Amino acid sequence: MKENIDTSTATGKLMLKMISAIKILNVKICLRDNVKHKGRKEVSIPDFGKHYQRYMKREVSKTQLAKELGLSRPTLDKLIKEHIAVC
Structure with a gap:
């Protein structure tokens, strides 16, 4: 993360909690959908x-x-x- 968040203020604490919640939600959605990074597709040329x-x-x-x-x-x-x- 590039932004500096001042966690000593109420706004900073709220922002940090919101970012954490979004990250957790994203992880749960990926797990639910069984999304995995597979990398590049293998190249196969017949003959x-x-x-x-x-x-x-x-x-x-x-x-x-x-x-x-x-x-x-x-x-x-x-x-x-x-x-x-x-x-």
Whole structure:
């Protein structure tokens, strides 16, 4: 929290209690709805091996392949690294 709240005054104490109540309510709602932060969705490309072989045969560049698959270059690099590790 960035604001300075003077808790020696009645207004400051009320403000602190209101902020706490809102936070508790938010936590209860999240628990009730079973909301969890799941992070980024995993990227999965069917038949990635075929795309990788095209890249290795220099039929397409990394940039072209990333565009075809709808990925960023760093994501494509990650998939290539994972594919190499599995093979």
